[in-house]
Amino acid sequence: AGIAVVGAGMMNTVLLAKLDKLGIGGVGCLTGVPGTVGGAIRMNAGTRIGEIGERVAFVRVMLPDGRVENLTPEALDFRYRRATIPDGAVITRVGLWVSKEGHTEEQALRTEHLEYRKASQPLDQPSCGSTFKNPPGDAAGRLIDAAGLKGTAIGGAKISDKHANFFINTGDATATDLHALIKLARDTVQEQFSIALEPEVHAVGDWPDGMWPL
Numbered sequence: 001a002g003i004a005v006v007g008a009g010m011m012n013t014v015l016l017a018k019l020d021k022l023g024i025g026g027v028g029c030l031t032g033v034p035g036t037v038g039g040a041i042r043m044n045a046g047t048r049i050g051e052i053g054e055r056v057a058f059v060r061v062m063l064p065d066g067r068v069e070n071l072t073p074e075a076l077d078f079r080y081r082r083a084t085i086p087d088g089a090v091i092t093r094v095g096l097w098v099s100k101e102g103h104t105e106e107q108a109l110r111t112e113h114l115e116y117r118k119a120s121q122p123l124d125q126p127s128c129g130s131t132f133k134n135p136p137g138d139a140a141g142r143l144i145d146a147a148g149l150k151g152t153a154i155g156g157a158k159i160s161d162k163h164a165n166f167f168i169n170t171g172d173a174t175a176t177d178l179h180a181l182i183k184l185a186r187d188t189v190q191e192q193f194s195i196a197l198e199p200e201v202h203a204v205g206d207w208p209d210g211m212w213p214l
Contacts, residue, residue: 001026001097001098001099001101002097002098002099003057003095003096003097003098004019004024004026004027004095004096004098005093005094005095006037006093006094006095006096007037007092007093008036008037008038008041008090008091008092008093008094009036009037009038010036010037011035011036011037012030012033012034012035012036012037012040012045015027015030015037016028016030016031019098020107023100023103024098024099024100024103025098025099025100025101025102025103025106025107026055026096026097026098026099026106027052027055027096027098028049028050028106028107028109028110029045029046029047029049029050029051029052029054029055030045030047030052031047031049031110031113031114032047032113032114032117032123033045033046033047033129034129037094038091038092038094040052041053041056041059041076041083041085041091041094042083042085042091043081043082043083043200044078044079044080044081044082044083045081046081047113048113048116049106049109049110049113051078051080052096053073053076053078053083054078055096055097055098056073056076056078056094056095056096056097057073057095057096057097058070058071058072058073058094058095059071059076059091059093059094059095060091060092060093060094060095061085061086061089061090061091061092062089062090062092063086063088063089064087064088064089068092069086069089071085080133081133081200120162120163121160121162121163121166122160122161122162122163122166122168125160125168125169125170126168126169127160127166127167127168127169128167128178128201129166129200129201130165130166130200131165131166131167131182131185131199131200131201132144132165132182132185132186132197132198132199132200133197133198133199133200135195135197135198138195139165140164140165140197141163141164141165141166142164143189143193143195143197144159144164144165144185144188144189144197145164146192146193147185147188147189147192147193149164149184149185149188150164152181152184152185153170153181154177154180154181154184155172155173155174155176155177155180156169156170156171156172156173156174156177157169157170157173157174157177157178157180157181158170158173158181159181159185167181167182167185175203175205179203179207179211179212182199182201182214183214185197186199186214199213199214
């Protein structure tokens with residue numbers, strides 16, 4: 001076992017490919033997860049295989065005042081789709097525990113997971129991945145589906161017919177379209193089931209007061 005030091009801007013798919021070429025495993029939990037390693041850390045990304053927080057040795061950040069600091073897994077306090085990153089800090093580098101041992105078994109799990117995703121999620125259409133976190137003991141997709149919202153569209157944004165927790169861009173969706181659809185889904189589920197879904201996605205840029213967070 002050892003530590004792979006990775007730039008935060010590296011795509012998850014590139015990291016997995018590079019490790020595979022070396023016969024190294026350990027971060028199979030990123031299989032099928034879009035985006036970068038830094039983003040995966042920020043959200044404690046994961047799959048049925050596990051969560052990235054379980055593999056972190058350290059995370060290097062640059063603080064707003066220019067200081068560089070290495071954060072321990074304890075300081076990051078990884079939780080479901082959440083990590084404690086200092087306000088205004090930028091993740092620059094990540095140390096991940098990896099190993100050659102168990103790589104073949106991990107590859108088999110990854111293949112199985114990708115087949116499951118292809119069968120159950122709209123991977124052939126642009127989306128931001130899972131829109132809401134799963135509430136305790138339930139699934140956001142099941143609740144949105146049960147609320148009768150599968151296939152609902154606002155502008156170019158649409159709740160996927162294949163998986164109700166995936167909001168897809170049918171071609172010309174705007175951030176406002178997506179925001180309105182997210183709010184509709186959250187309000188409808190709250191009204192019908194008294195469950196407040198928490199968005200897994202984050203809004204960037206300047207939003208009018210009261211629009212985000214919901």
